[in-house]
Amino acid sequence: MGKLMSISRPHRIRKIKGISPPHHKNTEFSKVVKLPLTAVVNIPMKMHSGKPAIPIVNVGQDVKVGQLIGEMGGYVSAPIHSSVSGCVQSINMHDAVTGQDSVSITIASDGLQTMYPDIKPPKVTTLQEFYDAVRDSGTVGLGGAGFPAAPKLAIKNLDELDYILINGAECEPYVTSDTRAMVADYKNVYGGVKLLLEYMKPRKKIYICIEDNKPEAIRVMEEVFADEEKVEVFVLPTSYPQGERKVLVYNVTGRIVPEGARLADVGVIVTNVTTIAVFARYIATGIPLINKIVTVDGSAVRNPQNLLVPIGTPIRELFDFCGGFPDGEPRRIIVGGPMMGYAQPSLDAPIVKTTNCVLACHETDDAALMLTACIKCGRCLTACPMRLMPPNIESAYSIKNYDALKHFKVNMCVECGSCAYVCPAKRPLVQVMQLSKEALWLQK
Amino acid sequence: MQYMDKLTVSVSPHIHDNSSTRRIMIDVLIALVPALVASILIFGWRVALVVAVCVSSCVLFEWLFEKITKRPNTIGDYSACITGTLLAFNLPVTIPLWQAVFGSAIAIILVKQLFGGLGKNFANPAITARIVMFLAFATTMTNWYSPNEGTSLWVYPIDGVAGATPLALMYRTADTAPFAFLRSANVEGLPSIWNMFIGVRGGSLGETSNLALLVGGIYLIIRRVITWHAPLTFIAVVFVLSALLGQNPIYHLFAGGLFLGAIFMATDYVTTPQTNLGRVYFGIGAGLLTVIIRVYGSYPEGVSFAILFMNILTPYINKFTETKPLGGMKV
Numbered sequence: 151m152g153k154l155m156s157i158s159r160p161h162r163i164r165k166i167k168g169i170s171p172p173h174h175k176n177t178e179f180s181k182v183v184k185l186p187l188t189a190v191v192n193i194p195m196k197m198h199s200g201k202p203a204i205p206i207v208n209v210g211q212d213v214k215v216g217q218l219i220g221e222m223g224g225y226v227s228a229p230i231h232s233s234v235s236g237c238v239q240s241i242n243m244h245d246a247v248t249g250q251d252s253v254s255i256t257i258a259s260d261g262l263q264t265m266y267p268d269i270k271p272p273k274v275t276t277l278q279e280f281y282d283a284v285r286d287s288g289t290v291g292l293g294g295a296g297f298p299a300a301p302k303l304a305i306k307n308l309d310e311l312d313y314i315l316i317n318g319a320e321c322e323p324y325v326t327s328d329t330r331a332m333v334a335d336y337k338n339v340y341g342g343v344k345l346l347l348e349y350m351k352p353r354k355k356i357y358i359c360i361e362d363n364k365p366e367a368i369r370v371m372e373e374v375f376a377d378e379e380k381v382e383v384f385v386l387p388t389s390y391p392q393g394e395r396k397v398l399v400y401n402v403t404g405r406i407v408p409e410g411a412r413l414a415d416v417g418v419i420v421t422n423v424t425t426i427a428v429f430a431r432y433i434a435t436g437i438p439l440i441n442k443i444v445t446v447d448g449s450a451v452r453n454p455q456n457l458l459v460p461i462g463t464p465i466r467e468l469f470d471f472c473g474g475f476p477d478g479e480p481r482r483i484i485v486g487g488p489m490m491g492y493a494q495p496s497l498d499a500p501i502v503k504t505t506n507c508v509l510a511c512h513e514t515d516d517a518a519l520m521l522t523a524c525i526k527c528g529r530c531l532t533a534c535p536m537r538l539m540p541p542n543i544e545s546a547y548s549i550k551n552y553d554a555l556k557h558f559k560v561n562m563c564v565e566c567g568s569c570a571y572v573c574p575a576k577r578p579l580v581q582v583m584q585l586s587k588e589a590l591w592l593q594k
Numbered sequence: 595m596q597y598m599d600k601l602t603v604s605v606s607p608h609i610h611d612n613s614s615t616r617r618i619m620i621d622v623l624i625a626l627v628p629a630l631v632a633s634i635l636i637f638g639w640r641v642a643l644v645v646a647v648c649v650s651s652c653v654l655f656e657w658l659f660e661k662i663t664k665r666p667n668t669i670g671d672y673s674a675c676i677t678g679t680l681l682a683f684n685l686p687v688t689i690p691l692w693q694a695v696f697g698s699a700i701a702i703i704l705v706k707q708l709f710g711g712l713g714k715n716f717a718n719p720a721i722t723a724r725i726v727m728f729l730a731f732a733t734t735m736t737n738w739y740s741p742n743e744g745t746s747l748w749v750y751p752i753d754g755v756a757g758a759t760p761l762a763l764m765y766r767t768a769d770t771a772p773f774a775f776l777r778s779a780n781v782e783g784l785p786s787i788w789n790m791f792i793g794v795r796g797g798s799l800g801e802t803s804n805l806a807l808l809v810g811g812i813y814l815i816i817r818r819v820i821t822w823h824a825p826l827t828f829i830a831v832v833f834v835l836s837a838l839l840g841q842n843p844i845y846h847l848f849a850g851g852l853f854l855g856a857i858f859m860a861t862d863y864v865t866t867p868q869t870n871l872g873r874v875y876f877g878i879g880a881g882l883l884t885v886i887i888r889v890y891g892s893y894p895e896g897v898s899f900a901i902l903f904m905n906i907l908t909p910y911i912n913k914f915t916e917t918k919p920l921g922g923m924k925v
Contacts, residue, residue, distance in 0.1 A: 166920075169611075171609060171611070172609075195779075217668070268924035286644060318655070360863050396920065396921070400920065406921045407920075408917070408921045408922050408923060409921050409922050410923065412919075437818055479600050480600075480601070481600050481601065481602055482601060482602050482604075482608060483601055484608055488606075488607060488608040488609045489606060489607045489608075489609070490606050490607070491606060491608065492606070493601075493602065493603040493604055493605075493606075493608060494601070494603065495601055495603050496601070513607075514602045514604075518616055520615065520616065521614075522614075522615040522668070522712065522713075523711065523712045523714065524713050525615055525618070525712060525713050525719050525863045525864055526713060526863045526864050526868055527618070527863040527868075528863070528867075528868035528869060528870075529613075531868055531869060531917060532870075534917075535918050535920070536919055536920050537917045537918060537920050538917070538919055539868070539916060539917055541868065542916075551800060559919040559922050561922075562921075562922060565606075566835055567606050567607030570606075570607050571609065571610055571611055572611055572613065573610070573613075574614050574615050574617065574618055574888040575614075575615050576614070578605055580606055580607065581605045584605075588868045
């Protein structure tokens with residue numbers, strides 16, 4: 151580790167420190183268990199940022215595992231494949247985890263999991279074929295943002311690409327699905343990195359970025375890439391939001407991504423570690439993104455563990471498999487981590503491509519949430535990784551001062567929740583940021 | 595869709611640290627305890643009486659004002675208790691109690707609530723009330739008792755003599771020639787440095803024990819309630835500048851209300867800058883003003899005026915020290 155740390159620091163910068171929420175990595179060593187097949191899956195057509203996919207199957211039609219059921223709705227979009235074999239039951243609007251509606255395809259499983267006969271590894275020999283394969287795999291940014299992988303990788307200035315950062319920071323509390331992917335699915339991670347080396351040809355390095363509270367993943371990745379000259383494991387201190395892409399770029403390369411610019415403009419690409427494993431698997435086997443490692447945890451769950459889940463499975467099934475709620479109904483259900491995840495009103499939401507964690511907790515922190523006036527303590531200013539001034543944004547929003555909102559750069563907020571986490575007055579700052587962005591957008 | 599009864603659907607983040615406004619205020623109150631104990635030891639039990647009167651009237655005025663104006667009751671955040679304690683710490687032990695009640699009304703109603711309550715006031719309530727009382731009750735507000743050394747401090751009326759504060763003594767006899775402090779700075783009637791450090795001297799009842807105030811300040815820094823920036827620069831500037839002006843810097847540190855002001859007033863969140871850089875500017879400004887008022891002004895004590903002045907400048911310091919967003923472009 152000592153050697154590792156020293157060679158992993160090519161420069162000296164004042165790193166973004168972030169905050170230190172409790173880790174709760176309870177499922178760090180839990181092997182990935184395959185979730186038994188559920189009767190009905192519900193696959194939304196919007197599991198990525200950009201345009202939703204368009205259904206290309208009809209009600210009553212038989213589908214097989216891996217069959218294309220939704221085609222891309224635009225350049226920034228992703229195809230969607232069936233995760234089960236069975237019959238299309240309905241194509242309806244359905245609540246998504248974020249609370250917005252999305253067209254969803256409901257498929258009744260026949261329990262056979264017959265593979266789609268056309269599945270075969272794509273031919274990849276050129277850069278364009280590589281991009282096409284990434285696109286066809288249905289891969290989106292699996293760290294949570296869900297930006298389609300193909301347009302992310304297809305940068306215009308490929309000859310200026312210096313670094314590719316493989317994001318295995320996994321800074322959200324509880325979540326260990328990327329950790330398990332690095333430990334258990336290391337072959338595909340290796341395959342993904344080799345593809346990036348071969349076709350993207352970064353001028354300097356590919357860094358596998360991991361926080362120092364995941365020694366097992368660090369060890370495995372170190373071994374896997376021991377002979378690769380251009381690939382290095384970059385151990386980062388554990389802090390939140392270490393895996394936020396601009397934070398990661400700054401803390402690893404020292405480069406600052408200008409407002410409104412793409413990471414590629416400073417010669418960097420950041421991609422999640424599971425993302426590269428998924429398209430590597432597609433290029434090796436032809437199996438697209440149809441299932442996902444999901445961490446199931448929280449104080450209300452009997453057996454917290456990591457599950458391999460077909461996309462579209464209702465979150466209820468995951469909790470049932472993990473022993474249900476022995477101490478009664480939980481108080482909170484969260485899809486995603488506790489810092490940026492979405493609280494759910496029911497257990498019906500489906501697992502989507504970007505889901506990496508579901509939590510059921512007994513404790514709500516409402517008791518601790520004694521809302522008071524802002525006392526101007528300045529803790530949020532210290533916590534903000536983007537160095538914004540949340541109190542100023544809040545007061546600008548409260549008087550609808552749009553010029554001030556622009557001046558204080560609310561558009562640069564990454565909604566990581568650090569400000570609200572440390573706020574002693576428990577101001578709902580993330581909500582203010584979201585509403586401010588929307589207000590500015592509507593005003594345009 | 596089957597909804598569940600008990601689920602809380604709230605905005606992220608779904609976890610928060612265990613800080614709260616009340617917890618911060620309790621920490622400040624805890625940090626004030628050593629100085630309170632020291633003060634009772636030095637000046638006798640009337641200290642407890644003055645503090646109790648100030649705290650209870652501050653809480654009462656806050657409750658009354660909010661009741662009358664139909665605002666939510668905020669006495670549970672304990673900020674009024676701090677204002678009351680700090681105001682009492684700024685008064686002489688001999689203060690008539692009705693004047694203490696009057697000062698509490700100024701602090702809570704005029705300075706805090708009329709500007710919108712906690713978080714909205716631009717000036718430190720305790721400091722401003724102290725200044726108002728200082729101008730209104732010039733005689734009782736400067737009626738200092740000097741505790742006698744070596745006598746029992748447990749009895750009231752205290753076994754002391756009416757006298758001036760060390761700063762006032764210095765003020766009368768100060769040698770303003772440059773670097774006079776290098777010579778012996780023994781002014782007649784001045785207590786020893788050690789006595790000033792532990793607080794056995796005349797002065798406002800909470801300001802005298804620098805040792806106890808320092809203990810409280812270290813507690814607040816360890817608890818991360820305050821940062822070192824404002825207090826340290828404040829004290830450092832007073833030390834250096836008073837030395838440059840030929841005064842005895844040690845006496846400037848320990849003889850007045852500097853520690854009370856620097857540790858508990860210059861760190862009040864609401865009325866001081868939000869950024870650490872801003873806090874440094876605040877400390878420098880307050881230090882400069884304190885020494886200038888003490889050396890050239892007509893009042894022996896400059897700390898409260900300096901802090902009030904910097905309170906007024908705070909919005910401008912905040913404006914001046916806005917953070918630069920990471921990679922942010924000009925609008």
